[in-house]
Amino acid sequence: MSALLDVRNLRVTFGGTAAVRGASLTVEKGETHCLVGESGCGKSVTALALMGLLARGGKREADALSFAGQDIRNLGERDMSRLRGDRMAMIVQEPMTSLNPADTVGSQLTEVLRRHRGASRAQAVDRAAELLGRVGITAPGLRLGQYPHQLSGGLRQRVMIAMALMCDPELLIADEPTTALDVTVQAQILRLLAELQAEFGLGILLITHDLGVVARIADRVSVMYAGEVVESAPTAELFAAPQHPYTRGLLTCVPVPGKVKRGEPLGSIPGVVPRIPPGFVGCSFRDRCAYAHAACKHDIPRQHAGPDHEALCTLPPGWTDRAAA
Amino acid sequence: MSDIPAIEVRGLRRVFDVRQGLFAKPRQVVAVDDVSFSVPAGSVLGIVGESGCGKTTLARMILGLLPPSSGDVLIDGQRLGDLDRRARARLIQPVFQDPFSSLNPRRRVRDIVAMPLVAQGNIAGDEVKRRVGEALERVGLSAEQGSRYPSQLSGGQRQRVAIARALVLRPRIVVCDEPTSALDVSVQAQILNLLAELRKDLGLTYLFISHNLAVVEHVASEVAVMYLGRIVERNESEALFAHPQHPYTRALLDSVLTPEPGLGVPDVGLGDTMPDPANIPPGCRFHPRCPLAFERCSHETPKLTPNEAGFVECLLAEE
Amino acid sequence: MSVTVVPGTGAARRLLRNIGFVVGATIVGVTLIVAILAPWITPYDPFAVDLVHRLVPPSFMEDGTPANFLGTDQLGRDYLSRLIYGARISMIIGIATVITSGIIGTTLGILGGFYGGRMDDVVMFLITARLSIPVVLVALAVAGLLGSSFILVILVLGLLLWDRFAVVARSTTMQIRTLDYVSAAWCAGSSQASVLLREILPNIATHLAVVATLEMALAILLEAALSFLGLGVPAPLPSWGLMIAEAKEYMFFTPWVILVPGIALFVLVLGVNLLGDALRDLLGTDLNR
Ligand SMILES: Nc1ncnc2c1ncn2[C@@H]1O[C@H](COP(=O)(O)OP(=O)(O)OP(=O)(O)O)[C@@H](O)[C@H]1O
Ligand SMILES: Nc1ncnc2c1ncn2[C@@H]1O[C@H](COP(=O)(O)OP(=O)(O)OP(=O)(O)O)[C@@H](O)[C@H]1O
Ligand SMILES: [Mg+2]
Ligand SMILES: [Mg+2]
Numbered sequence: 001m002s003a004l005l006d007v008r009n010l011r012v013t014f015g016g017t018a019a020v021r022g023a024s025l026t027v028e029k030g031e032t033h034c035l036v037g038e039s040g041c042g043k044s045v046t047a048l049a050l051m052g053l054l055a056r057g058g059k060r061e062a063d064a065l066s067f068a069g070q071d072i073r074n075l076g077e078r079d080m081s082r083l084r085g086d087r088m089a090m091i092v093q094e095p096m097t098s099l100n101p102a103d104t105v106g107s108q109l110t111e112v113l114r115r116h117r118g119a120s121r122a123q124a125v126d127r128a129a130e131l132l133g134r135v136g137i138t139a140p141g142l143r144l145g146q147y148p149h150q151l152s153g154g155l156r157q158r159v160m161i162a163m164a165l166m167c168d169p170e171l172l173i174a175d176e177p178t179t180a181l182d183v184t185v186q187a188q189i190l191r192l193l194a195e196l197q198a199e200f201g202l203g204i205l206l207i208t209h210d211l212g213v214v215a216r217i218a219d220r221v222s223v224m225y226a227g228e229v230v231e232s233a234p235t236a237e238l239f240a241a242p243q244h245p246y247t248r249g250l251l252t253c254v255p256v257p258g259k260v261k262r263g264e265p266l267g268s269i270p271g272v273v274p275r276i277p278p279g280f281v282g283c284s285f286r287d288r289c290a291y292a293h294a295a296c297k298h299d300i301p302r303q304h305a306g307p308d309h310e311a312l313c314t315l316p317p318g319w320t321d322r323a324a325a
Numbered sequence: 326m327s328d329i330p331a332i333e334v335r336g337l338r339r340v341f342d343v344r345q346g347l348f349a350k351p352r353q354v355v356a357v358d359d360v361s362f363s364v365p366a367g368s369v370l371g372i373v374g375e376s377g378c379g380k381t382t383l384a385r386m387i388l389g390l391l392p393p394s395s396g397d398v399l400i401d402g403q404r405l406g407d408l409d410r411r412a413r414a415r416l417i418q419p420v421f422q423d424p425f426s427s428l429n430p431r432r433r434v435r436d437i438v439a440m441p442l443v444a445q446g447n448i449a450g451d452e453v454k455r456r457v458g459e460a461l462e463r464v465g466l467s468a469e470q471g472s473r474y475p476s477q478l479s480g481g482q483r484q485r486v487a488i489a490r491a492l493v494l495r496p497r498i499v500v501c502d503e504p505t506s507a508l509d510v511s512v513q514a515q516i517l518n519l520l521a522e523l524r525k526d527l528g529l530t531y532l533f534i535s536h537n538l539a540v541v542e543h544v545a546s547e548v549a550v551m552y553l554g555r556i557v558e559r560n561e562s563e564a565l566f567a568h569p570q571h572p573y574t575r576a577l578l579d580s581v582l583t584p585e586p587g588l589g590v591p592d593v594g595l596g597d598t599m600p601d602p603a604n605i606p607p608g609c610r611f612h613p614r615c616p617l618a619f620e621r622c623s624h625e626t627p628k629l630t631p632n633e634a635g636f637v638e639c640l641l642a643e644e
Numbered sequence: 645m646s647v648t649v650v651p652g653t654g655a656a657r658r659l660l661r662n663i664g665f666v667v668g669a670t671i672v673g674v675t676l677i678v679a680i681l682a683p684w685i686t687p688y689d690p691f692a693v694d695l696v697h698r699l700v701p702p703s704f705m706e707d708g709t710p711a712n713f714l715g716t717d718q719l720g721r722d723y724l725s726r727l728i729y730g731a732r733i734s735m736i737i738g739i740a741t742v743i744t745s746g747i748i749g750t751t752l753g754i755l756g757g758f759y760g761g762r763m764d765d766v767v768m769f770l771i772t773a774r775l776s777i778p779v780v781l782v783a784l785a786v787a788g789l790l791g792s793s794f795i796l797v798i799l800v801l802g803l804l805l806w807d808r809f810a811v812v813a814r815s816t817t818m819q820i821r822t823l824d825y826v827s828a829a830w831c832a833g834s835s836q837a838s839v840l841l842r843e844i845l846p847n848i849a850t851h852l853a854v855v856a857t858l859e860m861a862l863a864i865l866l867e868a869a870l871s872f873l874g875l876g877v878p879a880p881l882p883s884w885g886l887m888i889a890e891a892k893e894y895m896f897f898t899p900w901v902i903l904v905p906g907i908a909l910f911v912l913v914l915g916v917n918l919l920g921d922a923l924r925d926l927l928g929t930d931l932n933r
Contacts (some may be wrong), residue, residue: 039512040479093507094425101819138601142352146343149822153422153503154376154536179506182375182536183580190590209509212582216590236586253514254584255539265521266543268514273479390827414833427824431846440842441832490828 004029004171004203005050005088008064012042012049012227014057018276019045021227027171030201032193034214034235036250037224040273043207044093046224047173050205051090052080068170086116089169091160091177093207098160099148105159106144112166131162136188154181161189168200175207190217211254215239220308223247226273226284233309243303243311243319245289283314291315329402330363331498331530332370332387332417337361337396339382343603352603356382358554359396364547366401366497369524369531371545371562373538373577377602379554380534384502387532388419401497411445418491422503424483428475434486435461435471441494460489464519481512488516492523500532505540517544538581542566547634550574553600553610559635570637572617609640617641665922671915679732686725687713690882694720699898714904717887718894723901726882727908733883734864734912737798741863742856744802749809750852754840756810757817767814774807779866787875797876801863808855816848850923857920861913868909884909 003026012020020042027033035043049060052075065073067088072080084090092098100108109131110124119127125144132140135158148156161177172193178186194217196202208214214221215235222232223244231244242248252267271288283289286296295314302310305317337360342351357379364370372380385391387398389405398405400416408416418441421427428437435457442453461471464485475483484504491499501520505513521544523529535541541548542562549559550571558571569575576593594616600606606613612622622640629636630643678685694716701708702715702723714723756767783800790796820826821844829843868885870876877883879890884905891901 037509039481039509094423097425101822102815139603142343142601142603150341150343152377152381157376176507182373183538183577183582184593184595185376187580187582187590187593191592194590209513210582211510211584215584215586216582216588239584239586250511251584253510255514255517255543256583265518266514268518269511385827388827388831390830410830410833410835414831417831419828419831421824421828423824427828429825429829429843429847432842440829440834444833444835444838487828490832494832 002066002069003027004031004068005205006064006066007050007062010046010049010060010062010065012045012054012061013059014055016278018227018278019058020049021276023222023224023227023229025205025222025229025232027203027205029170029203030197031219032197032204032206032217034218034221035205035207035224036209036211036214036221038250038269038273039209041224042227043224044175047090047175047205047207048092050173051084051088052077053084053090082116085112085164085169086167087169088171088173089164089167090173091164091175093175099156101148103147104144105146105148105151109144109159109163109166112163116167127166128162131165132159134192135159135162136185137162154185157181158185158189165196169202170200171203171205173205173207176209177206178208178210178213186213193217211251223250226276228284228312230285230313231309231311233306233311237306237309241305241309241318243305243309243315243317244285244313245291245315246285247311249288283312329366330399331366331368331401332532333363333399333402334383334387335361335397335399337383337386337398338394339379339386339391340394354602355554355605356602357386357393358605360554360556361396362549362556362559364498364530364532366530367528368546369533369544371541371548372532372534372551373536373541373548374551375553375600376536378551378600379602380551381502383551384419384500384532384534388417388500389413414441414444414496415494416496417498417500418494418496420484420487420491420499420501420504422506424480424487424507427487428483430475432474433471434466434473434475434478437475437486438471438489438493441490445494456493457489460493463492463523464489465515481508481516484508484512484516485519488519488523492527495527496529498530498532500534502534503536504533506535506537513540520544538566538577549635550577553602553605555610555638557611557639558637560632560637561634564633570632570642571611571639572615572641573611576616609638662922664918668915668918668920668922671911672919675731675912675915676735678728679735682728682732686722686728688722688725690721690725690729691880692721696720699894699901701898702900702904705900715900717901718890721882723904726887727884727904729882730884730887730905730908731912733794733877733881734867734909737801737867738860738864738916740798741801741805742860744798745804745806745859746809746852746856748803749806749855750813752806753810753813753815754817754844754848757814758821758840758844760818764814767810771807771810771814774804774810777804779804780869783866783870783875784873787870792870792875792878794877794881797867797870801866805859805863805866808859809852812851812855813848816851817844820844820847854920854924857916857923861916861920864909864913864916 005027008024010020010023011018023046025033037043048054054060062073106128109128110121113119113124113127128144129140132143137143137155137158157177164172178189181189193204218235221235221238222229223246225246231247242251249269255266269288274284274287276284282298283296283300286292300312300314302312303317305311337357339357341354341356343354344351360383374380382391386393438457438460439453442448442456458468466482466485505516508516517540524531533541533545545562548562548565549556550573552573558574569578576595579591579593595614608624609622609627612618615622625640627638627640628643629638697716698718698720700712700716703710703713708715712722714727717723717726752767752770756764782804786796786800826839826843829839867876867883871883871885872889877886879886887905888902895902
């Protein structure tokens, strides 16, 4: 059986600039695939491209792009919008701007179900209230009648999550869904997603920068850098033996209680994500990489560090062990 | 440094009326309930707490964006209401959470950063230009990026713009409402390092709101824990993280997801019923979710019990 | 406004919209230039009566003369010259009405949306009150009382067509008022005027531009209708509506006298509407990005 979502060599360009330069990933039914990477590396653009929601001027190309066995590359806007919000749902990154400020939370939530499923108003309201309860919002009746600006950031984000789940999607693309949530609620939402996965086999593509979340819930992690997936591995393997120097850098940036002293600077990756000019060859991380050498200016091989562990780097697989030894 | 606290808040309370329908009686949401604290100049007070517990409401009242229902805010010893808008802007500035909605999409970055200077009304054009350039450089943005529109920047870059805007006037106090929670780890590290460096160089005082406990532990000298509109525990950062006293603080600390694969998501026993600010439980407001609650908690309101540098509001601690 | 997410696919539709933009802009642009240059490009004086050459057909029809490209009307006035001057009147009416009603409506809408509370109640009341006034009846009454004149048409339309501006300005202002960048402007010490003018107005401007095109088309049509009824621009000014009215007696024998101003009116209104639609589509996303 093919994967729920299969993306091969996705490329997205805005005018002349490439925002995504070859991202491949798969999400199986019931799997959580996490996409991590620095700001501006193209995670959101990847997600939007998958949903067919790129901003004007964005061009999408891919060697393969299929959802539940169906090629969605050339699907028309009508068919796409029938899938969106129904079988594949997305929680977008900006909860404030993606809720309509002039409409109550309740009518926006019920809209989704009524449009896709032709549910009656009462049914839709029931469903909305149930989901708000499940994402940890008490007094759903009160919240349904409120406008987005009357909710706190965390409440808004939970409303977005509830909205994405209204139609029991098969695939959920969640772009930083728990960033505005405190830890206890985050834990609750993550448990809810896990439940849905166990119940309905929901496939999740989770974009996050919280490596704590990644470590705890991901089955698989892809690390993106400058529009490319530079490393992809099962979670435990990625944390135990990161291959790409960028992945290693990321792992040092996290303030871990007890590990980094207060007042001392955190580990950070110097420099910023570079602009990648058209026709760029070689490793896009080389200017920030402590291990860069001459070979990094040429085509980079995709190396296997394990059966399911790939990295886009010139360093030999397992170099970290040897470096440690 | 003077003895006057940079921020002092006395008995602050804010109630929102929420209309449910056209004719239904409005319900009252108590977002902030009788909160008092002070922040000494040059220190960092971290505020943590559940989403919806009133952190942003508190910050907005301190910034003068929202009138309190009752209570006072004193900035640098002066009542907020007595300061005119320009003087207030020179004292206290915000950095908001959402770098997408905190920058005007129709203005260029350098005009956004120049806004506080222009609003002062008495700073010459050249001077404005020079200080904007300085501020942009300070936060690590190039002059070329100054002439872009916010939509042409990434989240981290936008947050740098917001920080530059907050710092051009060289204020004494910066209120950071979850400044890094929309950013990825490496940018978060850069922004936190930037904020720490700026604080050292410019002697700033921060009110630092975040729900990321690891971040708060890293930056704050003191921490206040909010629950349902009240501060339930306050202490020095080290003490609070080493031995949390309030059961809610403990639950918070236990919910932190450290990057250790395979451990799964912990269930700290708070249950799935979230608090309803329109319907605050009697007695201790945390008791319906508290794993340690006992009979007295449901009718007896706990008093403040002092600890090392602050207090805790729990019946268990009173004993 | 919700995020008008524009799909990455559907390039054909986007192109079509752009064609709408090109066509609309061309029509409006050409009409505007013609209107401005009217005194220099008209072949004849549009008021010059020549009773000898009455109802001469256009030059491309049978019996037409090359001297009068679009023929002459029932008083022998050159039809092309009158049409060109008519464009001038339509454009002046359209633009002046939009400016007047835009200023009134936007001001009211922003005040209501920005201050809320009592102020908003007043604005809502005014909008409701305005919506219950029938434009044509008021124009009738005014013309009956004060006689018809060019200025009066502008005033009546300008003072009556502001409701859509007010509604749109009010709701968009309400939405933008709560955004963080407006909060940041307050914290920066900006004055109310500067928050309104620099933070809010530019962000609702695109919405207003769309309303403006709709209102302009409406104003042009209304003026033609009023003139047709004899309540708008007084003769002998060559308003297109008036030309249609004057032509209606002859339309069975010389249909072109009514077709020429009719088509001109149709094309101009179509152009303005195309422009508005294209503007909405092109600017809609930018607003939120
Ligand atoms: N509409 C657009 N037009 C032009 N460039 C764009 C557009 N949207 C995104 N980009 C560019 O694409 C790149 C990737 O952006 P993207 O939003 O995917 O980053 P991200 O990985 O989601 O970052 P973050 O963690 O900040 O959300 C950026 O360099 C950005 O400037
Ligand atoms: N304008 C308003 N009208 C009505 N209720 C409001 C308004 N603003 C905030 N509230 C309510 O006040 C409470 C506290 O909100 P606040 O935004 O301060 O929470 P917060 O602690 O900042 O949460 P988060 O971490 O999610 O940002 C919430 O219940 C919210 O619904
Ligand atoms: Mg993103
Ligand atoms: Mg908040």
